[in-house]
Amino acid sequence: MKAFLKTLFGDAGTVTVVALVMIAETALTAIGQAGLGAFLIPIAVLAGVARLATR
């Protein structure tokens, strides 16, 4: 079961990165800055990739 969940969701670091991206998407939309999100979200995702690659 643990292996199944890890295959599906990845490790804690990956889940954290994607959760933070989703929170950012929701927050930017909620405050009416979705237009800004189109530029900020990809940068946030790439920052997450950098964090995961260097840990």
Add this chain to the structure above:
Amino acid sequence: MLDWTVVTAAFLTAAVEWVEAFTIVLAVSLSIGWRAAGGAALAALAVLAVMTVATGGVLNLGLEVRWLQLAIGVFLLLFGVRWLAKAVARGAGMKAMHDEAEIFAETRAELSRGDRSASWLIAFKGVLLEGLEVWLIVAAFGLHGRAWISSGAGAAAALVVVLAAGLAVRAPLTRVPENAIKFVVGVMITAFGTYWTFEAVAGERAWPFGDLSLLALAAFYALGGLSLIALIRRTRPVGATA
């Protein structure tokens, strides 16, 4: 009519996973023979085929596309950032370029502790878990423009190619340029995941250039990934681990 973009994306993604699944089956076959190991792999593939057909049926029930995009987009991001990060770490010299030799050795060590039925289960579980990622990609790419046949055909073609190559050499397929494929697929999946999740959250006007934004996202992640590799190489000695 096949959508060749989807076929190619599904083929590349599935090929990486099938190579890993084949490595596990190969290791098990040395313990319990090709027939039993192949049977376990076939049983796992049958489960995956049923899951794929069932998923296609569920998605064709007319559920609201926005929620499907969000759910599948999240999974694509989970896979995409993981793959891209791994490809960047390998490209920067922080990880070994291939998993196959390690997977092969680990599986052999695991087998030495178990009996015949445990060995069968190892092959079944290995193919099922690697295949789960293929199933998700087939579902995700299939959802895009309802390209089920293209998506499934890409994954099935990858299975045939990997199987043929694997049976020809009967050794772990370490010559497959796995990291390059992982990087390209990681870029594509991350671009799709970003696009779909944000469109699902913020609405259709989230992306200023519509579908063309997908290409911009892919280019951004590709250049960003390559820049990260160069940056990490400069700041960390090759072979260093965090």
